[in-house]
Amino acid sequence: MENHSIIQIQNLTKIFPMGKSDFTALNNVTLAFQQGEFAGLIGPSGSGKTTLLNIIGSLDTPTKGTVEILGHSIGNLSAKQAANLRKEKLGFIFQSYNLLAVHTVYENVEFPLLLLKLNATLRKKMILEALEWVGLTDKVDSKPPQLSGGECQRVAIARAMVKKPVMVLADEPTANLDAANSHHILQTMLKLNQELKTTFLFATHDEKVINYLKRRIYLIDGKIDKDILVDH
Amino acid sequence: MKIAIKLAYRNLLGAGLRTWLNVVVLSFTFVVIIWMKGIMVGWDYQAKTDTSNWQIGGGQYWHQQYDPFDPFTFSESHAQIPETFNENIANGDLEPSLIVAGNIYPQGRMQSIAIIGINPKQNVLLLPTQKLDTFINAIPAIIGLSTAKNLKLKKGDFTTIRWRDSKGMFDASEICIVDLFSCNVPAVEAGKIYIPLAVLQKMTGMENEATILTFRKNKMDQQKVDDWVLKTNEDLTKSIDEMIKTKTFGQSVFYGILLLLSMLAIYDTQVLSIFRRQKEIGTYIALGYTRTQVIGLFTVEGAMYSILAALVSAVYGIPFLMWQAKVGWTLPVDASEFGMAMAQTLYPVYSALLVISTVLFVVLITTVVSYWPSRKIGKMNPTEALRGKIQ
Secondary structure: OHHHEEEEEEEEEEEEEEOOEEEEEEEEEEEEEEOOOEEEEEOOOOOOHHHHHHHHOOOOOOOEEEEEEOOEEHHHOOHHHHHHHHHHHEEEEOOOOOOOOOOOHHHHHHHHHHHOOOOHHHHHHHHHHHHHHHOOHHHOOOOHHHOOHHHHHHHHHHHHHOOOOOEEEEEOOOOOOOHHHHHHHHHHHHHHHHHHOOEEEEEEOOHHHHHHOOEEEEEEOOEEEEEEEOOO | OHHHHHHHHHHHHHOOHHHHHHHHHHHHHHHHHHHHHHHHHHHHHHHHHHHHHHHHOOEEEEEOOOOOOOHHHOOOOOEEOOHHHHHHHHHOOEEEEEEEEEEEOHHHOOEEEEEEEEOOOOOOOOOOHHHHOOOOOOEEEEEEHHHHHHHOOOOOOEEEEEEEOOOOOEEEEEEEEEEEEOOOOHHHHOOEEEEEHHHHHHHHOOOOEEOEEEEOOOOOOOOOEOOEEEEEHHHHHHHHHHHHHHHHHHHHHHHHHHHHHHHHHHHHHHHHHHHHOHHHHHHHHHOOOOHHHHHHHHHHHHHHHHHHHHHHHHHHHHHHHHHHHHHOEEOOOOHHHHOOOOOOEEOOOOOHHHHHHHHHHHHHHHHHHHHHHHHHHHHOOHHHHHOOOOO
16 A cells, blocks of 8 residues: 555654744654545644645655655755645645735636746646636636635635646635635535546645545644544 | 746736836936936036137147146246148148236236237137237237136226246236137136237247147147157046046935935835735745745846836936937036036937946846845745745
C-alpha cells in the first residue's frame, strides 16, 4: 500500500517558538495518503490541522520527522524546488478565497497557468473548462468584489483545479459560506475528485464538510486521535 | 519577468485612483526636471552664442600682458599688430581692438572706465560700431544700456573722458554718445565705452597697436604668434560652462527635492501595499511563486509607476515643453542686473539625450525605491501572510 502513497508522513513534529516557551502544534504524526482520496483533517482550533496542511503544501517545514510529497522530502527542498512543487502538483483553496481582487475571474483562474508558461490558446481552453466545472462561464469578466461568497469560492476551486494538480489542499473552504453554497461547493469538489482522480485533503471542523469526507482523520492537540474510512 | 510585468500592469490598473495619483505626481516630476534641464541647456547655448556674437567672435589673440580682470595691466598690454595678420584684417576676418584705462566725467562725476577702440566698419561682432562712423565735433562713442543707466547718460549727450597716452601723460577730450546698445553679455558693456580704433590709437600715440585681435568664426588658421596668446572660443567660454555647472548643481537640489517627494509617495504606496496585500503575497507563494519572485513583482509594480508616468508626461508634457521652447521663459526680474550672460527670456533646449537620460534616471530611482520596502517580503512567513497576520 505504501508504494502507492502520494504523501508519506513519518513521526512529524512541528514546534513553534512562543516567546520564551515553545508550542507543539504537531506531535509525532505518522500518516499516508493515496492518489484520489477525499480526506479531511478534523479538529478544533489549535489541533494542528492547518499546520499539517501547510507542511504538506510545502509552505512550512517540519521541526522533526519526514514528510514526502510525490517523492519530494519537504524538509530538504529549496525555496525554488518547493515553489515548483506547488506550481506543478498542488492546488490550494482557502477559507477566505484569497482571490486577486483587482483581477477578473478569468485572470484569477489564469494565474497558475501563467506560472506554468502555457501558451494563450491552451490557457484559454483550460480556463473555460475549469469555469465550466464550477458553473461560472458567464462570470469570466467579473471581478471578485462583484461576486457572492459562493461564487468566489467556486472561482478559487477553478483556480486550484485548472492545472489539474495531483492534490488539492483546502483549508476550511466552507467557513464563510451558507449551507446551500457549502453543499454546492462540496458536490463540485467531490465530482472533480471522482472524474479527475484528484486527491482532496481538507482541514475542517465543519460538519457539512465532514459528512462528505471518505476518510476522516481526527486531530487533538497535535496528535492523531482517530483515522476512519467511511463507506458512503 | 514577462509574467511579473503582466501582473504588475493588471495590479496597477486595478488599484485605480491610488495608481493615477502616484503617476500624475511622478509625471509632473518628469516634466519639471526636463523643463528645468532644458532651460539650463538653453541658457548655456544662449550665453555662449551671445558671448561669441558680441564679445569673442571665433576666438581671440590677447596681448601677453592683458588681463581683463586687472585694469592696471591695460597700460602695458598693447603692441604692434603682427604683419602676418594684415591680410586677415584687410579681409575683415580679424578685428583689432585697443583697450585703455580711463575716466569719464558725466555731470562732473568721475568714474573709471575702459576705453575700447574698435573699427567702425567691423562685422565680426554684433556691436553697432557703424554708428561710430560719423563726423561730429566730439569723439563719437557707443555704450551699453546698463552703462548708460549707471552713468546717467543718454543718446546725444556730450561728456568728457580722460586717459593716459603711451608715455603716461594725461589727456582729455569730449565724447558724444551716438548710440546705445542692448546686449545680454555684461562683460561687453559694463564700464566700457567704444570709440573708433584709429581715433584711440591717435589719442594714445599707439599707432597700429592693439590689445586684442578678434577673429571671425571658422575663418582663421589658429597659428601661434610671438607676444600674443591665442584664446580659442572654447577657452573663452569655459567660464560659462563652469557657471552653468554651478547653477545646474543648485538647480538639481530643487528637482532633487521634487524627486524626493515623488519617491516618498512611491515608497509610502509600496509600504502600504505590502502591509495591505499580505494575503495576496501569501497566495502568490502558495500558487507557485518564490518570495524572490514576489519581491520582483512588487519592484516591477513600483517601477511601472515611472513608466506610466513617462507616458502620461508625454501627453501633456510634450505640448508644454514645445510651447516653452517657442515662447521661452521670461525672467520675472531684470536679468541685466545678474552680472552674467543671461537673456531676459530663456529658451529651453531639449535633446534626445536629455529626455532619455532623465526618464532612465527617474525609472532607476523609482525601481530602487520600490525594491527597498519590498525586501520585507523576503522575511515573510507565507502561512502567516496567507492569513494576513503579519504586523
